[in-house]
Amino acid sequence: MELIRLVNVKKTYKTGVTAIQGLNLSINKGEFVFIIGSTGCGKSTLIKMLYREEKPTAGQIIVGGIDVGKLRNGKVYKIRRKIGVVFQDYKLLPKSTVYENVAFALEIFGIPKDEIHAKVIKVLELVGLKHKIKSYPAQLSGGEQQRVAIARAIVNGPKLLICDEPTGNLDPKTSMEIMTVLEEINKLGTTIIMVTHSIDIVKEMNKRVIVLDSGRVLKDYEKGTYR
Amino acid sequence: MKTFRIIGRNIRDAFKGVFRNFSLSLASISCITITLIVVAVSIILSYNVDNFTKLVEKDVTIVAFLDNELKDEQIDEIKDKISLINNVEKYEFESKNDITQDMMDSSEVFESIMKNWSEEENPIQNTFQVKVKDIEHIDSVAKEIKQIDGITLVKYGEGMVEQLVSVFDIVHKICIVSVVALILVTAFLISNTIKITIASRQREIGIMRLIGASNLNIRIPFIIEGLLLGALGSIIPIIATIYGYSTLYSNFNGQLFSPFIKLIPPTPFIYTTSLILLGIGIIVGMFGSWRAVRKHLKI
Incomplete structure (x- = not known):
């Protein structure tokens, strides 16, 4: 079943730079997709449009049945609640503990405390950080911080997890640990789209790979065909 | 919840x-x-x-002094005229006899002097005590009252009040x-x-x-x-x-x-x-x- 559909999507920034031109793409539920390409090929713009940080100039973007391009700024939260996003720089609250950082994503929706506790413990277990719930971000390694960010992104049970170079700041061994966590999450049914520069990871994971170039799809490798 | x-x-x-x-x-x-x-x-x-x-506003009163020669009907006429003036809240007639009596009651000195006055000797005049609604325009009320025939003098602490x-x-x-x-x-x-x-x-x-x-x-x-x-x-x-x-x-x-x-x-x-x-x-x-x-x- 289709989760994401892009039809003739074009994005030109106010500066006149065209980042995406005539992009067509379809991603099914439960897929794990890598998006790769050289710097400036439009990877970041593409995923920013998926979670409606940017609006397409033309074309249609449908995510989980919502026409993302047509969402007004005040309604953006509707799509954000269906999507988890993980960044290269983790974006954690430095003055909050691991537990608080993850719980934060549930608290704003008025979920009861015991339910929050159960969910937070469950996801922290999934990312292997249950023993660090009282630590602050500064007390954790990069890999651990990224796992907290992943836990926060998936605690709401999103249909889609978008990862913008999640391993960009990590060493190869830690990167693979993160990939293992992501694969776990994918197995549980969450669709994952990951932007990366690391060809090693892409080759190792054996997933669908979309190569972008100058804002267009240059190649779309089926699962297991990228070498 | x-x-x-x-x-x-x-x-x-x-x-x-x-x-x-x-x-x-x-x-x-x-x-x-x-x-x-x-x-x-x-x-x-x-x-x-x-x-x-x-x-x-509550304290300030316009006192209109009447000519003592006026007859009762003329006083009634003045009363009607005052009642028609805009901005007049209430008015009260005080006869010279009432005022004389009040003054005599208030002080023995007054009493000793005033009790010997005959009707003609008594310089005190009949008055109307007028209260206004809007103190800022007390001046125009006073002027209007002054124009009424039979009124000899109008006093309200002009200048100071305004x-x-x-x-x-x-x-x-x-x-x-x-x-x-x-x-x-x-x-x-x-x-x-x-x-x-x-x-x-x-x-x-x-x-x-x-x-x-x-x-x-x-x-x-x-x-x-x-x-x-x-x-x-x-x-x-x-x-x-x-x-x-x-x-x-x-x-x-x-x-x-x-x-x-x-x-x-x-x-x-x-x-x-x-x-x-x-x-x-x-x-x-x-x-x-x-x-x-x-x-x-x-x-």
Whole structure:
């Protein structure tokens, strides 16, 4: 079943730079997709449009049945609640503990405390950080911080997890640990789209790979065909 | 239940926000405190001036002296004419005999002199005591009464009354203008202070937006924080009002310079003023926050 559909999507920034031109793409539920390409090929713009940080100039973007391009700024939260996003720089609250950082994503929706506790413990277990719930971000390694960010992104049970170079700041061994966590999450049914520069990871994971170039799809490798 | 949990969390976050960014909060609170003290002084002054004006209005009477040769029917005619004048609230006829009697009753000296007067010797005249609705236009009422045939003299403390009333009026207006101006200035000052607080929490807001918090979700804790700053800022002005005014009132025995200018009794005046101060503090704080956080939300 289709989760994401892009039809003739074009994005030109106010500066006149065209980042995406005539992009067509379809991603099914439960897929794990890598998006790769050289710097400036439009990877970041593409995923920013998926979670409606940017609006397409033309074309249609449908995510989980919502026409993302047509969402007004005040309604953006509707799509954000269906999507988890993980960044290269983790974006954690430095003055909050691991537990608080993850719980934060549930608290704003008025979920009861015991339910929050159960969910937070469950996801922290999934990312292997249950023993660090009282630590602050500064007390954790990069890999651990990224796992907290992943836990926060998936605690709401999103249909889609978008990862913008999640391993960009990590060493190869830690990167693979993160990939293992992501694969776990994918197995549980969450669709994952990951932007990366690391060809090693892409080759190792054996997933669908979309190569972008100058804002267009240059190649779309089926699962297991990228070498 | 869910709404209560969200409100509870918002209140908790607002408290956390105030204490986590304590130096900035203190700046906002001091700002509100100083303004509210000035506002309190203005309110107290304004209400008292208003009160003075009312007292003056109540006391000031136009006395119209009648020609003693007039017959009863002519006096009735004058009475009708006075009743038709605009701005006349009430009028009362006082005969020369009543006045003479009153004066004799009030002092033995008067009595000893006046009791020997014959009807012709008595220089006291029949009068009409007229009260006006609007003291500012007492002058025109006096002029109209003077034009009525049979009235020889009109007195009401001309000049002094108008001057007093116009001074009170100016003070009253200055108070209102300064209160409004102060409130506006404070709202913007607070807005700017809170803006700095919020700028330092950009990351937090960014993350909230990212995980799907609606604009309302983000805005409410900040608005409650503004409310809290406003309430905290009004504590000192309220205490100052309650104790300050009560002390002032008892030190002056409830009057300023003369028994003519009476101060408003402290209760319930100080409590209403305190409520007004708290209200202004809260509204100004909330408005400041709302304005500051608006900039950080794409709406």
